[in-house]
Amino acid sequence: MIIDLKQLFTGRAEELEIDCALDFSDFEYQNNRPFLEPVRVRGKITAGANFLLLDAAADFIHHCACDRCLAQIKRPVQVRILHDLVSSLTEGDDSQVLIEGDKLDLGELVLEDLILNLPTKNLCREDCAGICHECGKDLNKGGCGCRAGRVDPRFKILRQLTDNTD
Ligand SMILES: [Zn+2]
Ligand SMILES: [Zn+2]
Known part of the structure; x- marks a missing residue:
């Protein structure tokens, strides 16, 4: 979405309201599409002395996978979009x-700001048990039995060595 700032830069307008929905549904990040639903951006651009101030909030539903069990989760996130817009740096x-x-x-x-501010910790619930590294079972749905019967591979080799010398 392109916004023409000429009126603000030339002083013919002092403020420009922003209220729009941006579509980033095709955007892929870490094997997911975090912005499947439209991102609502609301705020304004105000003319200052030598710059324009963009102050807005982006609201969206963040889609991602749980860090531990990989279940798909989604939750509302808000990111502040705050920048000085200048015609020379x-x-x-x-x-x-x-x-x-x-x-x-x-x-x-906005997309740049959203990527920088995406939540880094994503859990389906605080006490998510994750998945078993041995059999891949979702441990939120009950134990798998791997832990009890697990033998350290180093001991397995030792056992084979001692078996051979008998
Ligand atoms: Zn989980
Ligand atoms: Zn297991």
């Missing part, structure tokens, strides 16, 4: 976004 200021030709690609900017 000030050296050493990383928060600035350079606007070329008075056009802002809102989708590109």
